Structures are given as C-alpha cells and as structure tokens.
Amino acid sequence: MSEQGIWVESVYKTYLSGSEEIKVLRNANLRASIGESVAVVGASGCGKSTLLNLIGGLDRLDSGFIRACGYEVDKLNEKGLTAYRSKGVGFVFQFHYLLKDFTALENVMLPALMAGIANREAKKDAEVLLERVRMGDRAPHFPAQLSGGERQRVALARALINNPSLVLADEPTGNLDEYHKSIVSNLLFSETAESGKMLILVTHSQDLASRADRCLRLSEGRLVQI
Ligand SMILES: Nc1ncnc2c1ncn2[C@@H]1O[C@H](COP(=O)(O)OP(=O)(O)OP(=O)(O)O)[C@@H](O)[C@H]1O
Numbered sequence: 001m002s003e004q005g006i007w008v009e010s011v012y013k014t015y016l017s018g019s020e021e022i023k024v025l026r027n028a029n030l031r032a033s034i035g036e037s038v039a040v041v042g043a044s045g046c047g048k049s050t051l052l053n054l055i056g057g058l059d060r061l062d063s064g065f066i067r068a069c070g071y072e073v074d075k076l077n078e079k080g081l082t083a084y085r086s087k088g089v090g091f092v093f094q095f096h097y098l099l100k101d102f103t104a105l106e107n108v109m110l111p112a113l114m115a116g117i118a119n120r121e122a123k124k125d126a127e128v129l130l131e132r133v134r135m136g137d138r139a140p141h142f143p144a145q146l147s148g149g150e151r152q153r154v155a156l157a158r159a160l161i162n163n164p165s166l167v168l169a170d171e172p173t174g175n176l177d178e179y180h181k182s183i184v185s186n187l188l189f190s191e192t193a194e195s196g197k198m199l200i201l202v203t204h205s206q207d208l209a210s211r212a213d214r215c216l217r218l219s220e221g222r223l224v225q226i
C-alpha cells in the first residue's frame with residue numbers, strides 16, 4: 001500500500017457513559033489503497049460511525065494508529081486536523097447537515113472558502129459540482145426547499161469541493177426512498193472510486209455494500225472481511 005492509502009492498525013476506542021465503559025472498537029484493522037472503495041456493515045451500535053469519525057479526524061482514538069492520505073491522523077494537533085479535514089477528506093453524513101440559512105450553492109462553496117479559496121473560484125467550482133450532481137438549477141435554493149435526496153446530492157457536492165482523496169460516507173442513502181437511493185449511490189460511486197478517490201462507506205444496505213470493491217463487517221469491535 002502506498003502511504004497515500006488508508007491504514008488503520010490495532011485501533012481501540014472506549015466511551016464512558018456515566019461510570020459505564022462502552023468498549024466500541026477493540027483491535028480494529030483496515031487497509032485501503034488509492035481508488036479503492038470499502039463498505040463497512042454491522043449491527044446498529046457496533047461502532048461504524050465511531051470508526052468513520054476516527055478516520056475523519058472528528059474524534060480521538062485510545063490506542064493504535066491511523067494513517068490516511070499521507071496524514072498521521074492520530075498524531076495531528078488541532079491545526080493539522082483542520083487541514084486534514086478540510087483538504088484530505090470529504091464527509092457525507094446520514095443527515096446532510098447543510099446550513100439552513102445558506103443556499104445550496106453557498107453550502108457547497110463553504111469548505112472551499114474555509115480552505116482559503118477565493119470567492120469567485122469557489123463559486124465556479126461549486127457550480128460545476130452542483131451540475132455534476134444534477135442540482136445546477138437548484139443552486140439558489142435553501143435546504144428547506146429541497147427534498148431529502150436533493151439535499152444529499154448537495155451534501156455530496158460539498159464533500160467533493162476540495163477534491164479530497166478520501167470520501168467517508170455514513171449511511172448516505174439511509175433516509176431516502178428507492179429512487180433517490182439509486183441516484184445518490186450512483187453519484188457517490190461515479191464521483192469517488194471511479195475517479196480515483198478512496199471511499200469508505202458505512203451502510204445497512206446490502207445492495208449498496210455489494211457495489212464496493214470490498215466489504216467488511218464490524219463485529220465485537222473488529223473488522224472482518226465478508
Ligand atoms: N460520544 C459518545 N459517548 C458515549 N457513547 C457513545 C458515544 N458515541 C457513540 N457511543 C456509543 O458507542 C457505540 C457505537 O456507536 P456508533 O454510533 O459508532 O454505532 P453505529 O454502528 O454507527 O450505529 P448505527 O448503525 O445505529 O448508526 C454505541 O453503543 C453508542 O451508544
């Protein structure tokens with residue numbers, strides 16, 4: 001594996017809930033190469049989102065290490081994490097988390113602006129991406145004016161704007177009907193793995209998981225190939 005891939009090694013993560021310890025990840029291991037797509041399945045509460053949050057630098061592991069896209073994720077300080085989250089990785093969540101007071105276009109532009117891209121360029125890039133996810137004509141609309149599937153397409157465009165080499169998708173089609181599921185999943189694969197980005201996809205859908213290059217099951221804190 002080149003150092004631009006993903007290497008999750010012997011990762012442990014425990015949460016404290018009151019005085020109770022919830023041992024979520026117990027020796028989790030995962031590797032992916034550039035351009036590869038990996039699906040992670042497993043029962044509700046088994047730790048899939050925890051794993052994605054650790055890989056995406058949104059949470060800290062207890063022990064082990066995570067390398068992704070050339071970053072030593074577990075060793076990054078806040079400044080390093082901000083750079084990694086902004087440039088290395090794009091997130092698509094189950095619930096889109098679009099900002100309600102911003103239009104679709106502005107939501108997509110935001111990560112680019114935060115990465116220091118000039119307004120004009122960010123706008124141009126966001127317009128191109130919205131066209132690619134077939135939301136070009138909805139650019140001036142606010143999230144409340146869009147359907148769930150449309151919001152997910154905007155969220156996908158937002159995840160892609162800084163051209164990350166890794167896209168982390170947590171149940172990206174979870175709350176959509178069959179028609180929008182297929183539109184969003186087609187776009188997810190065509191905009192990531194097919195164009196050389198790594199994709200780690202958490203899903204309860206066997207259909208969606210089977211489209212990935214590899215499928216892993218998270219069970220009892222570990223990842224096993226299925
Ligand atoms: N911040 C937290 N504090 C305490 N416990 C947490 C925290 N985050 C997650 N957990 C617990 O860790 C376990 C794993 O949660 P996680 O969200 O990773 O599961 P999941 O596999 O994504 O589930 P789902 O399929 O329902 O989304 C759960 O038991 C959850 O309650």
Ligand SMILES: [Mg+2]
Pocket residue numbers: 048049050170
């Ligand atoms: Mg989850």
